[in-house]
Amino acid sequence: MALRRILTIVVSTLFLATAAHAVQPDEVLDDPALEGRARAISAELRCMVCQNQSIDDSDAPLARDLRVLVRERLVAGDSDAEVMDYLVARYGEFVLLKPRFGLHTLILWAGAPMALIGGAIAAYIAWRRRQGEGSVAEKPAPLTADEKAELERLLKDG
Amino acid sequence: MIVEIGHYALVLAFVLSLVQSVVPVYGALKADNRLMATAAPVSGMLFLLVGLSFAALTAAYLSSDFSVVNVFENSHSAKPLVYKISGVWGNHEGSMLLWVLILVFFGSLVAAFGRNIPDVLKAATLGVQAWITAAFLAFILATSNPFLRLLPAPAEGQDLNPILQDLGLAIHPPLLYLGYVGFSITFAFAVAALILGRLDAAWARWVRPWALLAWLFLTLGISMGSYWAYYELGWGGWWFWDPVENASFMPWLAGTALLHSALVMEKRSALKIWTVLLAILTFSLSLLGTFLVRSGVLTSVHAFATDPARGVFILAILCVFIGGSLALYAWRAPALKQGGIFAPVSREGALVLNNLLLTAACVAVFVGTLYPLALEALANDKISVGPPFFNLTFGPIMVPLLMVVPFGQFLAWKRGDLLAVAQRLWAAFAVAIGAVLVVAWSQGVEHVLAALGIGLAFWVIAGSLSEILSRARFRDVGLATGIRRLAGLPRSAWGTVLGHAGLGVSVLGIVAATAFQTEAIRTLKPGETMTISGYDLTFRGIAPRRGPNYVEDVAHLEVRHGGTLVSELDPAKRVYPARQQPTTESAIATYGFSQLYLSVGEVRNDGGVDMRAYYKPLVTLIWLGTLVMAAGGVVSLSDRRLRVGAPKSGRAQPVPAE
Numbered sequence: 001m002a003l004r005r006i007l008t009i010v011v012s013t014l015f016l017a018t019a020a021h022a023v024q025p026d027e028v029l030d031d032p033a034l035e036g037r038a039r040a041i042s043a044e045l046r047c048m049v050c051q052n053q054s055i056d057d058s059d060a061p062l063a064r065d066l067r068v069l070v071r072e073r074l075v076a077g078d079s080d081a082e083v084m085d086y087l088v089a090r091y092g093e094f095v096l097l098k099p100r101f102g103l104h105t106l107i108l109w110a111g112a113p114m115a116l117i118g119g120a121i122a123a124y125i126a127w128r129r130r131q132g133e134g135s136v137a138e139k140p141a142p143l144t145a146d147e148k149a150e151l152e153r154l155l156k157d158g
Numbered sequence: 159m160i161v162e163i164g165h166y167a168l169v170l171a172f173v174l175s176l177v178q179s180v181v182p183v184y185g186a187l188k189a190d191n192r193l194m195a196t197a198a199p200v201s202g203m204l205f206l207l208v209g210l211s212f213a214a215l216t217a218a219y220l221s222s223d224f225s226v227v228n229v230f231e232n233s234h235s236a237k238p239l240v241y242k243i244s245g246v247w248g249n250h251e252g253s254m255l256l257w258v259l260i261l262v263f264f265g266s267l268v269a270a271f272g273r274n275i276p277d278v279l280k281a282a283t284l285g286v287q288a289w290i291t292a293a294f295l296a297f298i299l300a301t302s303n304p305f306l307r308l309l310p311a312p313a314e315g316q317d318l319n320p321i322l323q324d325l326g327l328a329i330h331p332p333l334l335y336l337g338y339v340g341f342s343i344t345f346a347f348a349v350a351a352l353i354l355g356r357l358d359a360a361w362a363r364w365v366r367p368w369a370l371l372a373w374l375f376l377t378l379g380i381s382m383g384s385y386w387a388y389y390e391l392g393w394g395g396w397w398f399w400d401p402v403e404n405a406s407f408m409p410w411l412a413g414t415a416l417l418h419s420a421l422v423m424e425k426r427s428a429l430k431i432w433t434v435l436l437a438i439l440t441f442s443l444s445l446l447g448t449f450l451v452r453s454g455v456l457t458s459v460h461a462f463a464t465d466p467a468r469g470v471f472i473l474a475i476l477c478v479f480i481g482g483s484l485a486l487y488a489w490r491a492p493a494l495k496q497g498g499i500f501a502p503v504s505r506e507g508a509l510v511l512n513n514l515l516l517t518a519a520c521v522a523v524f525v526g527t528l529y530p531l532a533l534e535a536l537a538n539d540k541i542s543v544g545p546p547f548f549n550l551t552f553g554p555i556m557v558p559l560l561m562v563v564p565f566g567q568f569l570a571w572k573r574g575d576l577l578a579v580a581q582r583l584w585a586a587f588a589v590a591i592g593a594v595l596v597v598a599w600s601q602g603v604e605h606v607l608a609a610l611g612i613g614l615a616f617w618v619i620a621g622s623l624s625e626i627l628s629r630a631r632f633r634d635v636g637l638a639t640g641i642r643r644l645a646g647l648p649r650s651a652w653g654t655v656l657g658h659a660g661l662g663v664s665v666l667g668i669v670a671a672t673a674f675q676t677e678a679i680r681t682l683k684p685g686e687t688m689t690i691s692g693y694d695l696t697f698r699g700i701a702p703r704r705g706p707n708y709v710e711d712v713a714h715l716e717v718r719h720g721g722t723l724v725s726e727l728d729p730a731k732r733v734y735p736a737r738q739q740p741t742t743e744s745a746i747a748t749y750g751f752s753q754l755y756l757s758v759g760e761v762r763n764d765g766g767v768d769m770r771a772y773y774k775p776l777v778t779l780i781w782l783g784t785l786v787m788a789a790g791g792v793v794s795l796s797d798r799r800l801r802v803g804a805p806k807s808g809r810a811q812p813v814p815a816e
Contacts, residue, residue: 022393022759022770023679023770024679024759024760024768025679025680025681025768026681028679043545043546044544044546046542046544051400052398052399052400052401052542052544053398054544054545057393057395092540093540093541094540094541094542095542096541096542097542097543097544097545097546097547098543098544098546098547098550099541099542099543099547104533104537104539104541105529105541107525107529108525108526108529108541108543108547109551111521111522111524111525111529111551112518112519112521112522112525112551112552112555113518115517115518115521115522116514116515116518116555119514119517119518120514123510123514127502130499131499
């Protein structure tokens, strides 16, 4: 279903290949605060017919449609989250450049933190083990009776 | 005829690489000097043969020999000379040939300059590297042969993808490959050491210059690619977290970790097992990058190869080399003896932390790049992972890394004194706090994050500089002696300072250009003016112009600052008729370290033209910083201790008169 919609979009963009240009002057909202929110949202949304471009950067007609849609929703009074939800409901999670946290993205989100924690634990264990070996190997031999006497003598003279 | 000679040379190289794969390794294991002695000359021969093959393909491009399929598909008789040459590697087959050329180039460098490397290690290393050469030559000959003919020969070629017809992209792949493929040497050293079962501090000393050389090229290659994307793609971004960029960034992160851990191994004989693993992982990531880019598994602006047969072949190479080397590692590494011990707070400890953070950062990029592919392949679920994800996962790992960089430089080996180091860093800290306050005060409190970022950049720069200044001890010995002391410091000390300061400079550019960029989007009619960050841009008109193999509409704008004309900008929209593909040619004016970036969009019916202008403060520092880092690599490489092919040292060198 979603795939078919994407295919339709791909095909339609092929035929409508007019070179548009990212955010166009006529799209910009009059209210700078609202426009700022629209830009921030746009940067988080994928232009689904492009290779790894946000709709904010893309020249594709679909990206323009989405930008206009985002602005329409904002003007209608939606919150940022509501706009996102609306787009996800319409186009699927594929539209989000930052996937939502969930079971299907657990490894994605937890990967780096787990590597950091796991690495730190491994480093600690390795260090403790080496420390144990080292302390056995490098423990200085106790002083002999002669050395103790010599030390006493030196300390007294000091 | 020339083309056939090139083809024949390539087949010959393949057969010779099979010989090289077996004879020297067997010789090293049996301690047979005669067998080991074949390694060096055969390496040179491999380089000559692949070089001949590459020259033949280049000749076909230069003479526009369209009877060669590869030339027909990627060249055009009207193409400027420089792009005829760069067209050789602007396509899948040619770029794989370049890949192998650089592979055998590094092999012959080791053969020629690795005079201080023991014969056994050298022979085994060259043998292991030949395994990679053989695998990739087989790949080229079986699936990606650039020498295939086309009969009858067409009269005209299909031209090179216009987006690639650019000077930046002409040099980007060779630089990147010199980095990527250069890590094959450290990989070969690691596997050879595992096979021979000998791994000591001297190993790190022999390996480090090669890692440094590869790292240096990779740094330049990534930087070049980033600047190309910035001015060519037309929307002013300089890093997109595109999978293809990530493919080159992962080996860079791992390679940077390798440089640092090899230092610990060389000086203190510690972290041996980890260093070997990093050497294997770094090149594995290079192979992974080659797979991602060359198999067409991702399709993005960079990826110009799409053919599943190739993908499966590279995947097989990937599995054999990564799987094989890791299995060998699991088998042999536990037997290796670990060296010196150290306290957690020490130079070693700081370098372990550096490795931990760099590796975690690499994992963040790795997961973000591969997880969507895996999810789609295994669960048929499509998700997008883009810049917002990486900013959230990669960014937070970089912050502590940058914070500890200056500490690492000051800490002593074995056991360091954190408090003493902190006291010596007070000046750098003051500079950083000063920068935060100045930015927060001048730009407003809402930019507090940016202010902290800029403070962090100054902290790294000032911290690394204060280390070298403290070594001069100006306060104790006076200016003249201090300067002499500075000049007398080992080059590697300067390399460290430049490397770290360059990193700080790049961070400064990144933060400033991201946080304080301004943008203006307007439709201008001739004579109208738009203003951005104090610059007035007056549109003077748009006119068609004809290039050698393209036509373009060039807009002309005058830039005034405070009423005086400071520059003229000519952004353009180009169409390459051979491929009917439009490109955007942005126009950039540089003021100090900052840039004004302008690109044109649609031309309206009423004569208005859509303009998109950015003012990017300090943006050039992003790339200048990487140049400083690379300079650090060069300086470090020239250190006597590491100099490739330097005599065994100990003898005092006469100081040249200045």
